[in-house]
Amino acid sequence: MKQSPADKQAFQKMLPGVITAVGFLGDDDRSPERIIEEDGIFFDELGLDFDMVADTLEELQRRGEAGLGEPITVGELLVQSGDARGMLPCPWGDGFFHKNAVSVSPADVPLESCVEGEGMLIYSELSVHMLRVHHFCQGRGSPFRLEPALIKRLLF
Numbered sequence: 001m002k003q004s005p006a007d008k009q010a011f012q013k014m015l016p017g018v019i020t021a022v023g024f025l026g027d028d029d030r031s032p033e034r035i036i037e038e039d040g041i042f043f044d045e046l047g048l049d050f051d052m053v054a055d056t057l058e059e060l061q062r063r064g065e066a067g068l069g070e071p072i073t074v075g076e077l078l079v080q081s082g083d084a085r086g087m088l089p090c091p092w093g094d095g096f097f098h099k100n101a102v103s104v105s106p107a108d109v110p111l112e113s114c115v116e117g118e119g120m121l122i123y124s125e126l127s128v129h130m131l132r133v134h135h136f137c138q139g140r141g142s143p144f145r146l147e148p149a150l151i152k153r154l155l156f
């Protein structure tokens, strides 16, 4: 896949210390376009749709806000919706998004035993935007990675 100039710029902004301290790529050694390509294949294989997943994540965030920062049970899930602190730009330069953190984990598993990125999804408004518009789930090892298999297991 040939990299467009817009993508090239966006990918540079995903490195640590540009938009966020840790960046968006975690310890993934794949290129961002490769991550997008492979996660697209996982989405297809799992029968997931980017818009549908983004809608569900936004809905969980809204319902989690009723907990006022404390974890609350939403169906079979435990959702914690933190406050927004400032805004973050999308690496693709198409908007600013709240710097919040929503965590979603199974309600029947103690919160302490959930490991980020394994049993628990953590996302922000920016993560949902990147998933919906750019089909970018972030690199493996990024605290905000939206792992397709975990999305499937927890949400669908």
Ligand SMILES: [Zn+2]
Binding pocket: 090, 091, 092, 093, 094, 095, 129, 130, 133, 134
């Ligand atoms: Zn964007």
